[in-house]
Amino acid sequence: MRLAVMGAGAVGTSVLELAAEYGHRVVAIADSSSAAVDATGLDPATVTERKRETGSVGTATVETALAAEYDALVEATPTTLGDAEPGYSYVVEAFERDRHVVLANKGPVAERYADVRAAEAASDGDLLFEATVAGAIPTLSTITDLGPGHVTAVRGVLNGTANFILSRMAAEGLDYEHVLAEAQDLGVAETDPSFDVEGTDAALKCVILANVLYDREYTLADAAVDGIADLPGSVLELAAEDGRTVRLVGEVADGEIAVGPRLVPENGTLAVTGTRNIVQLETASAGQLNISGRGAGGPETASAVLADVGRLAKR
Amino acid sequence: MRLAVMGAGAVGTSVLELAAEYGHRVVAIADSSSAAVDATGLDPATVTERKRETGSVGTATVETALAAEYDALVEATPTTLGDAEPGYSYVVEAFERDRHVVLANKGPVAERYADVRAAEAASDGDLLFEATVAGAIPTLSTITDLGPGHVTAVRGVLNGTANFILSRMAAEGLDYEHVLAEAQDLGVAETDPSFDVEGTDAALKCVILANVLYDREYTLADAAVDGIADLPGSVLELAAEDGRTVRLVGEVADGEIAVGPRLVPENGTLAVTGTRNIVQLETASAGQLNISGRGAGGPETASAVLADVGRLAKR
Numbered sequence: 228m229r230l231a232v233m234g235a236g237a238v239g240t241s242v243l244e245l246a247a248e249y250g251h252r253v254v255a256i257a258d259s260s261s262a263a264v265d266a267t268g269l270d271p272a273t274v275t276e277r278k279r280e281t282g283s284v285g286t287a288t289v290e291t292a293l294a295a296e297y298d299a300l301v302e303a304t305p306t307t308l309g310d311a312e313p314g315y316s317y318v319v320e321a322f323e324r325d326r327h328v329v330l331a332n333k334g335p336v337a338e339r340y341a342d343v344r345a346a347e348a349a350s351d352g353d354l355l356f357e358a359t360v361a362g363a364i365p366t367l368s369t370i371t372d373l374g375p376g377h378v379t380a381v382r383g384v385l386n387g388t389a390n391f392i393l394s395r396m397a398a399e400g401l402d403y404e405h406v407l408a409e410a411q412d413l414g415v416a417e418t419d420p421s422f423d424v425e426g427t428d429a430a431l432k433c434v435i436l437a438n439v440l441y442d443r444e445y446t447l448a449d450a451a452v453d454g455i456a457d458l459p460g461s462v463l464e465l466a467a468e469d470g471r472t473v474r475l476v477g478e479v480a481d482g483e484i485a486v487g488p489r490l491v492p493e494n495g496t497l498a499v500t501g502t503r504n505i506v507q508l509e510t511a512s513a514g515q516l517n518i519s520g521r522g523a524g525g526p527e528t529a530s531a532v533l534a535d536v537g538r539l540a541k542r
Numbered sequence: 543m544r545l546a547v548m549g550a551g552a553v554g555t556s557v558l559e560l561a562a563e564y565g566h567r568v569v570a571i572a573d574s575s576s577a578a579v580d581a582t583g584l585d586p587a588t589v590t591e592r593k594r595e596t597g598s599v600g601t602a603t604v605e606t607a608l609a610a611e612y613d614a615l616v617e618a619t620p621t622t623l624g625d626a627e628p629g630y631s632y633v634v635e636a637f638e639r640d641r642h643v644v645l646a647n648k649g650p651v652a653e654r655y656a657d658v659r660a661a662e663a664a665s666d667g668d669l670l671f672e673a674t675v676a677g678a679i680p681t682l683s684t685i686t687d688l689g690p691g692h693v694t695a696v697r698g699v700l701n702g703t704a705n706f707i708l709s710r711m712a713a714e715g716l717d718y719e720h721v722l723a724e725a726q727d728l729g730v731a732e733t734d735p736s737f738d739v740e741g742t743d744a745a746l747k748c749v750i751l752a753n754v755l756y757d758r759e760y761t762l763a764d765a766a767v768d769g770i771a772d773l774p775g776s777v778l779e780l781a782a783e784d785g786r787t788v789r790l791v792g793e794v795a796d797g798e799i800a801v802g803p804r805l806v807p808e809n810g811t812l813a814v815t816g817t818r819n820i821v822q823l824e825t826a827s828a829g830q831l832n833i834s835g836r837g838a839g840g841p842e843t844a845s846a847v848l849a850d851v852g853r854l855a856k857r
Contacts, residue, residue, distance in 0.1 A: 245827055249689060363828035365684050372683060372849040374564060494809040496834070512560055513678035513845035516835040519811070521828060530828035534687040 228327075228540050229266075231255040231295050233317050234303035235274075235284045237525030238331045238358070242301055242532050244271045249533040251540075255292035258284050259304075262292035293320055299327035299352075299536055306333040306431065308447060315339055322350035329535040330356035331528055337431040341444040353539060358531035360432045361385055361504045362522040365534070367439060369518065373510055375440050380480035380509040385432045387502030387523045388416045388423035389455050389475040393463075393488075394500045397472045402460040415502060425454035426475060426486040433477040433484045441482060453487030466490055472498055480509075543642075543855050544581075546570040546610050548632050549618035550589075550599045552840030553646045553673070557616055557847050559586045564848040566855075570607035573599050574619075577607035608635055614642035614667075614851055621648040621746065623762060630654055637665035644850040645671035646843055652746040656759040668854060673846035675747045676700055676819045677837040680849070682754060684833065688825055690755050695795035695824040700747045702817030702838045703731045703738035704770050704790040708778075708803075709815045712787045717775040730817060740769035741790060741801040748792040748799045756797060768802035781805055787813055795824075 228251045232239045235258035243253045252268040263274050263285025278284045300321035304314045311334030318335050321328050335343045336356050347354045360366045370378050384390050395406045410416035422428050430450040437445040455475050466472050476489040491497040496517050499505045504522025521527040543566045547554045550573040558568045567583040578589050578600025593599045615636035619629045626649030633650050636643050650658045651671050662669045675681045699705050710721045725731035737743050745765040752760040781787050791804040806812040811832050814820045819837025836842040
C-alpha cells in the first residue's frame, strides 16, 4: 500500500522507517508546517536527517501531502480534545477522496466518533485505529474477532507514565513529586504531565473502547476520571501491608466508563510494572483474556499502525 | 455461514450451541458413526439430547454430513498422530469441494502441514486453525497480524492439565502422583494423562506455531519434548527457596522446537496458575506481548473456531 503519513513525531517517523519491512511504501509525510512527497517512496534516512537539521521534513506544503496519490492515510498528529483538529479534517479529506484511514491519533475516534463514522460510511475507504488503544497490544482487533457483543467488560492499565510512577512509588517508598521528577528526567513523563497523571489519556482510550463495544458515540465528557496526582504515598504503604498495590485502572462495562486509582493484588494480573500496559477482556463464552505489552513508543505504535495497513491491504 | 461440524465432543457441541449467537448456522454435525443434517439449521437442544439418550447425534451417516451444503467445515474430531485420520481426510474432502476449513483438531496441521496446505492451494476454500493453539487465546491471528517474519520467538504455557498439576504441587507441597489423582478426580486430567503430562499436547501446539512462523513443515518428530511425570516434588521446593517455580514451557525460536519443565520467576509472567495458558510473543519492533486466558474447554475453544468462521465470512 502507498501511505501518506500526517505527523512526523515518534510514531510518524517510525511508520516511515518500518513501512518497507511490511511491504508498504510511504509516498508522503507531513509535519505541522511542511511535507515531503515522492511517488516512488520516501527514503527514511533522508527525511529524518532533513527534519533534524532544518526542523522540517521537506519543502512541500502539508496540502501537497494530503493531495498525494496514496492508498491509506496514516493520521499520527498529536491528540487534541474537542474538535480533534487538525487530525479530524485530514481524516475527512481522505475519506472524501475514497482512501482508507489508519489512526494513531486518538482525537478523532475519542471526541468525534459519530462524525468520523459518518465520513467513513459515505466513502469507499475504511477506518482502522488499533494504535489508538494501548500501542502494540492488539486490543481492538481482538474485540473485533470476538465480536463486540461477546465482550462484557474491558479494563486495563492504559497509561505507561502513570504506571511507571505508581510502580516506583510502591517499590521505593518514594512520594509522588519525587518520582514524577525522576520520570521527567528519564523522559518517561513530559514537562506538563497532566494528560497522563490526571487520567485523561487513559480515559480517551476507554472512550474509544466504549465506542467500539457499544457502537454509539461517547466522548471524554462521558467518562468519570480520577488521576494519581493527589495520591499520598501512605496509601501505597497501606496497600502493601495487605498484599496489594495501586494501579490507574480504566474500565468500560455496562455502558459506563471510569478511570481512577484502584487497589489490585500485588502479584495479580493487573499489577504490570514500569511503563507496560495490560488489557483485560471479559467475554461471554471464552472467559477472561489478558494481553500485556508495550502501550506506547514509536516502533511499538507503528507496528500496530502497520498491522492495520496489512488488514486493509487484504480487503 | 453454513457450518458442517465433524466431531460431537465438547468443542463440536459448543460450536453447535454458540453458532447462532455469532450469526452462523450448523447444517450438519457428525460423531464417529452417525450424523444429523438439516439445511435449515440444526436445533442444538434436540441434537445434544439425542446424543445423551442414544449415544448418536442422529440417524444419518457421517458421509451425509460431509456431503451437505455447507460453507465451512469445522473439524473437531480428536487429535491423532501420524496420518491424522479421520480428520485429515475430512479436510481434504472439504477442500476438494472448494469449501473453507476451520480446525479445532491439531492433527492435520501438526502432522501433515504440507499436505493440508497443498490441498488448500488447489482449492477455492481457505484454512484457519486458531483453535488448535491455546484455546481462547488469539495466538495465530496475532502472529498473522504482526506478520510471521516480525515474530522472533514464541514461548508459552500451553497445557492446562500439566499446569494445574505443577501449580498444585508447588502450592501444597504434594507429590506428582497425589496431585495427578486429584486432577483425575476433578476431571482436569484424563484416565490416561500421558498426552498432557508427557508434553505431547504442548509440543503439537509448538509444532503448529513453527509451521506458521517458518512456513515449512515441522512434525512432532522435530520437537525436543520432555514432560513432567518424573519431576520430583523436591525440585519445586528448591525452586521456591529461590523465588522460582516450575512450568511446562514450550518454545519455538531460531527454527527449533522445545518443550520441557523450566524454572520461571514465581510471580513472573509465565507463572500462570491452575488450568490457565499463556503465550509470550517476542517481536522485532513491538517488544514482548503476553496473552493469557483459557487454553481449553468447549465454549472457549468454540469461540476461537467461531472467530475464524467470522474471518472467513469477511473475505
